[in-house]
Amino acid sequence: MTDGAHDGTTVLQSKRSATQYQILIEIAERQPAVSQQEIADSIGITSQAVSNYLQDLVENDFVQKHGRGRYEVTKEGVDWLITQTTDLREFVDHVSDDVIGEVEIETAIATTAIEDGQAVSLTMRDGVLHATPGEAGTATAVAVSAAEAGRDVGITDFDGVLEYDLGTVTIVSIPPIRDGGSSDVDHAAVAAEASDHDLLAVSGTEAVATAHAADLDIDIQFATAAAVAEAATKGLDVCLLAVADDLAGLTDTLRNGDAAFEIVEYDG
Structure with missing residues (x-):
């Protein structure tokens, strides 16, 4: 196998590695009786493509074949899955903490029902930021979550000036x-x-x-x-x-x- 499975790259850096990762997960969940068509349907590729990937996985000792339609993930395959899953978890944590965390998101109270992605106008009432659907106010934003009236809603992409007097x-x-x-x-x-x-x-x-x-x-x-x-x-x-x-x-x-x-x- 000449892809990222052996060179230390993560599954996100190679489409082939990502597909192998998905196939190994499917085998681990279904083994030992594994249908190539079920795998194909689950991950969205052809049955022939699954067959080709399985041949590579067997040749590289990530999967053992025990007869027609019977496959098992080897210790080497499990170790690779664990490594890739750990890398994925660290990447997700990085995105959550360092990327998404850097996006300015505030919280407001929805005056009426608000949909995710909807433009809202902002006002300050009783010391609490409120969001109302529409762009009629002097300060606007975009909702990043849905909320019913009276519930908290995340907002970002601020524009304009929020007009109110300091206490x-x-x-x-x-x-x-x-x-x-x-x-x-x-x-x-x-x-x-x-x-x-x-x-x-x-x-x-x-x-x-x-x-x-x-x-x-x-x-x-x-x-x-x-x-x-x-x-x-x-x-x-x-x-x-x-x-x-x-x-x-x-x-x-x-x-x-x-x-x-x-x-x-x-x-x-």
């Missing part, structure tokens, strides 16, 4: 417990501040206690600067109750991002 972050400084904690905060003022924002986030036990005292529902507990900044970049206004001791770390991270923020205090 802001208002940090309400809460005294640490040694300085009075939640008891030293004007709870009514905090409630009024939070009502002007889309989300309420808290960082620190004293901040949690302040939210409870102000009768507020917490949207983001154990809030980090990264989470708050992400919400703001998605167009949401965030009210963050944070213990004063933690402000330096929070503001350093926010300062390095795109979100505008301010710090306020409401002493009780």
